[in-house]
Amino acid sequence: MAPAKIRVIIVGAGIVGASLAFHFARRGTEVHMVEEGVAAGSGVTSSAFGWVNIINIAPGAINYGLVQEALVEYARLQADLPGVFVAARAGSLFWLASPAETEAFAAAHRTAGTDVELVDAATIAAWEPNLLKPPACAIFSPLDLALDPARLARDLIDAAGITATFGRKVGSLTLSGNIVTGVRFDDGGVIEADLVILTAGTAVDRLAENLGFRTGVEASPSIILRYSCTEPVLSRILRGPGLEIRQSADNRLNVAKGYIDDREENAPESVGRRILKIMHERLRLPERVSLVEAVAGYRPFFSDGMPRLGFLPGVEGAYAAVGHPGVILAPLLGRLAAEHVLEGRRSPLIPPAGLM
Secondary structure, rough: OOOOOOEEEEEEOHHHHHHHHHOOOOOOOOEEEHHHHHOOOHHHHHOOOOOOOOOOOOOOOOOHHHHHHHHHHHHHHHHOOOHHHHHOOEEEEEEEHHHHHHHHHHHHHOOOOOEEEEEEHHHHHHHOEEEOOOEEEEEEEEEEEEOOOOOOOHHHHHHHOOOOOEOOOEEEEEEEEOOOEEEOOOOOOOEEEEEEEEOHHHHHHHHHHHHHOOOOEEEEEEEEEEOOOOOOOOOOOOOOOOOEEEEOOOOEEEEEEEEOOOOOOHHHHHHHHHHHHHHHEEEEEEEEEOOEEEEEEEEEEEEOOOOOEEOOOOEEEEEEEEEEOOHHHHHHHHHHHHHHHHOOOOOOOOOOOOOO
């Protein structure tokens, strides 16, 4: 077990790295975060939809129990840092193609121990009057949160009170024998530490390359679309066939879509124009709603659907925390990593398929 008072470098200032920084710092660890971007949350975190939820995951999925615990961890974090979540919106409405499918999905979640409620069309219309054709029923998931992931990353780093270096890219890890001693930047600079934690998403394998180890992380693309809007339209996240949408505190409308391929008709901007038409068909929108951003984000994903959390094999002093869905899992991964490194307690929530 590592000593409680150690020097830690965290590579990557996305939502996962920010959570680790928060949990390690609050336990007295000296943390130095390094990030090649200009600010925290400027990488794939900036293109995340920002839906902390359990309802979009099928009961029985390998990561279902992990996500259940992640929502409990979010509740703890809200209690610890209430000011950070002032702009977050609670609750989401989810429905499938038919009432029977929606009802069966709600029943499966309840059987799995998740608190959800089936609501009828009249309730949906009262809650979301700008939804033009409410479904016959929908699942209300009260613990879900809509939030700005990049802002949460910045707020967690601020709350941690750590040293952070931005705008410098880590090229490799430094070694003395089989002991990782720090990081080397592309500009030649070196920072030393007792432990280097890699939270840089799909870049983790590149950073671990000189250690002769690969995690097997893959890039899973998705599209995030943002639309200007001058008025409040939605109170909750809506997730129905063909549309997954939330509204930010600044009234901006955010839509998540799956990535299809790299053909021009499926480029983010083209998808964004098609979705705007669907939005007008399904929602009562104010005038001059327009597409202002359409980007593809490349999420770190593993073929088994689980994250990776643990020491890298074959060396001392290197640890990794990476996986999807990062925004949902980040607070939990931060706590579990701190307990693992500082207290020697490895959680059974992460199976042996993860790094040991």
